[in-house]
Amino acid sequence: MAKLEHGSDDREDVELEAFRRLYPSEFLQQFLKEGVRPDGRPLGRARSTVLSVGSLPHAEGSAMVKLGNTTMLAGVKLEVMPSPVDSPDEGRIAVEFQMPAICSPLVRPGRQSELEPVIAEQIKNALTSTMMVDLRELIIAPGKAAWMAYLDVYCLDADGSLLDAALLAAAAALADVKLPEIAITDDGKVFPANVVTEKAQTLKGKRLKLGKIPMALTCALHPKHILPDPTAEEEGILKTTITVLTDFSGQLVSLYKPGGEVLASTSIVQSCIALAKYRGKELQKIFTEAIMKADSDDTMDAD
C-alpha cells in the first residue's frame, strides 16, 4: 500500500515539473494568486542574504555574498601606479564583472554574457555617484604615485538579482580594503615597508574612509504585483525588471529599467523606491555586522 502511494507521489512530482516547464507563466500565476512565491517566501520579501568579508587571503579586500542561490565573490587587488596625468591627486578604481560559464546554463563557454558590461557599468556608476570611496584616499604622494585598485567581481551562481548581489559584494570588498604599509622615496619610488632603504619615508597602512555605501534592489514587475529580489526563473518568466539603486540611508541614486513588457507608472516607481528603502535597512545591518566580524577576526589574528 505504502509503495503504491509513493509511486503516485512520484507521478505528481513529474507532472508538477512538466507543468512548470510547459506553462511557466501559469505556474507562477498559481503561486502569486495564493500570495506566495515559487520558492516559498511571501511576495514582498527578499531572499536570505549571507555576507562574509575577508575570505580571500591574497587580495587586499574581499567579500562573498549569497543571496538565496545567487553567489558573488568580489576581491580588490592593489597596485602602485604613477599618478594619472589628468588628476594628479587621485587614485583609480577599475571595475570588472565576470560571468564564467559555470554560473548559469544560459552562459556559453568562451562567449561574453551580454550582462557582464551592463553590471560592471552599473557598479561603476553606483560607486562614483555615491562617492563611496573618495579617490583622493588612494593617493600615495600627490603627482608621484597612487594606488590602482582592481575590483573584480565573479559570479559563481547566477540565480537572479545579479546586480544586487554583485554591488553588495563589491561594496563589502572595498570596505575590507586595508592599504598596506609602504615606504616612498623623494623621487616617487615606492617600496614595501620592510625593505629598508635610505631617505625613504614610511607611510602607515590604513583602512579606506568610506562615504555613503550603495545598494541595489531588483524588482520584477508582474501586471498586478511587484516582486522584489526575483530568482532567475521569475526574471525569465516576467521579463520586466526595475533596479533601484540607493544608499543605505534610503537616498535614491539611480533607477534602471531596461525595457521589458510591463510599463512602469509613477506609483510603481514609488513602491519600488519604498521597497528599496526597507531593504536598505536590512542590508545595512548585515553589512555592518559582517565588517565588524571581519575586524574582530583580524585583531584576534594579530594577538
Next chain:
Amino acid sequence: MKPQSSWAFNIDGAALFYAFSQQLLITFNFVENTIILAAVYGPKAISGRKENPECAIVEVIWKPKTGIAGSNEREAEFIVKRTLEHIILTAMHPNTAISVIIQVVNDDGGALACAMNAACAALVDAGVPLSGLIAAVTCAVDKEGMVFLDPMKKEEKDFRGHACLVFPGRPLAATSAASLAIDNEPIEHGIVSSVTKGALSADDYLNCLERGRAASAKIAEFARSSLERAQRGVEMVVAS
C-alpha cells in the same frame, strides 16, 4: 528642447537608413549637435543556437564615432535591444533576426536617447511590424535641482546626474484611450526604459519623469509627422 530634424534615405533597396539629429540653434548658427545614424536589416535568416523558434531575435550593434566599442557601448546595446523588443512584434517572424546598427556620427550629449529615436524611426521605415512607437528623452538635473532637457556634453559636468527616459508614443486607435490606462495614468506616461547616471534623489527623478513626459509628447508628435512625410515621399516616387 533643441530643434530636431530627421531624414530617411534608401540605399540598395534592402538596407534602410534613418538619421535622427537633435540640433541646437544658438542665435547665429548651428553650433553643436548629436547625430546618430540607425540602419535596420531584416528580418533575415540566421542559423545556429541564436535562432528562436518562437520569435525573431533582435540584435543591436553600437558603433562609436572613433575607436572600438567598450563596456559603455555594450551596455548601450543592451538597453537599446531591450527597449526595441518592447515595440517589435517579434512573434511574427520566428527563426529570424532583426539587426539594428547604430552609428554615432557626432555625440554632443544625449546619444542614447537620440539612438533610440533613430532606431524606432528606422524600424518603421524598414516596415518591421511594431506595436507602437517610442519617444526617448534625456533630462539632466543641476545642483539646485532644476531639470534641463537634452543637455549638451560640455554642460554635463555641471549636472548632478542625468536620466535617459523612454516612453511609449500615444496610440492612434479607434478604442477609447481610457481602456489603455495603467494605474489611472495614460499609457504614454508609463516608463519603457530608464537609465540614470550620477546621483538623482527621488524628488529629482520624479521631476525628471514629469518634464520628460511633457517633452516626449513633443518628440512623439515630431517623429510621427516626419515619418508620415517620409512615407508620402516614397509613395510619390512609386506613383511617378
